[in-house]
Amino acid sequence: MTSQTPPTRLADVRGWLFDLDGVLTPTADVHMRAWSRLFAPYLASLAVAPYEDADYYAHIDGRPRYDGVRSLLTSRSILRPEGEPDDSESADTICGLGNRKDMVFRDILRSQKVAAYEGSRTFLDAVLSRGCSVAVVSSSQNAQLVLSAAGLDDRFDVVVDGAYASAAGLAGKPSPDTFLHAANRLSLAPSACAVVEDAVSGVSAGAAGQFGHVVGVDRGVGPRALREAGAHTVVSDLAELLPLVPPIACR
Numbered sequence: 001m002t003s004q005t006p007p008t009r010l011a012d013v014r015g016w017l018f019d020l021d022g023v024l025t026p027t028a029d030v031h032m033r034a035w036s037r038l039f040a041p042y043l044a045s046l047a048v049a050p051y052e053d054a055d056y057y058a059h060i061d062g063r064p065r066y067d068g069v070r071s072l073l074t075s076r077s078i079l080r081p082e083g084e085p086d087d088s089e090s091a092d093t094i095c096g097l098g099n100r101k102d103m104v105f106r107d108i109l110r111s112q113k114v115a116a117y118e119g120s121r122t123f124l125d126a127v128l129s130r131g132c133s134v135a136v137v138s139s140s141q142n143a144q145l146v147l148s149a150a151g152l153d154d155r156f157d158v159v160v161d162g163a164y165a166s167a168a169g170l171a172g173k174p175s176p177d178t179f180l181h182a183a184n185r186l187s188l189a190p191s192a193c194a195v196v197e198d199a200v201s202g203v204s205a206g207a208a209g210q211f212g213h214v215v216g217v218d219r220g221v222g223p224r225a226l227r228e229a230g231a232h233t234v235v236s237d238l239a240e241l242l243p244l245v246p247p248i249a250c251r
């Protein structure tokens, strides 16, 4: 879906709503590896089509944890009970499988350093120094952990992450609700905000929310898929946006 109204010029954007994993930090790769470690053996044990990286982009990327499990299992016509968020990692339920992936994700995260993408940190600091408002809008319940590991936790006025969304009853991406909620907490209209996303589900959320500008960051999905989902601009590094945002105050 492509937005019909012309996008707000990036120079006029007053609020920047950043996805985290894959946009500010290279942790989409960590999620991807953890999902693969869950689903490759799981699907093999059920003798259905094997798990591939393309499954991550099509069914899991950018979505809340249990939505990702449900979506992947549906793609293989596998039915499992929902279970409860406190299910053990060995439970064969949507929640149990999601919790198993989370255990693997946290193990990998503990074993490596997390640093923000250089271009993302530079761009974030540039918009902050211009007085723009900034928020993180992430589906992940580990967003605070990742933000603090990357030393970014003091930069954001608002963080709407997976834990916050679930407590507040907000629908996850591709619904626009978490982005709309973040814009509202910044006291800005969606038309004054840009959504910055690497996942098709997140770009779709930005388009559905009629945000002023939707920036797709291509970390593997491909520019075409991001544009088809509604991205007005596609970059491979946020530093490419610097010349489009002049050094004047946002407010």
Ligand SMILES: O=P(O)(O)OC[C@H]1O[C@@H](O)[C@H](O)[C@@H](O)[C@@H]1O
Residues within 6 Å of the ligand: 021, 028, 031, 032, 060, 061, 062, 063, 064, 065, 068, 102, 105, 138, 139, 140, 141, 142, 143, 162, 199
């Ligand atoms: O399992 P978590 O940490 O709550 O993360 C949920 C999702 O969070 C998103 O940010 C990632 O793009 C997804 O890959 C991930 O599955």
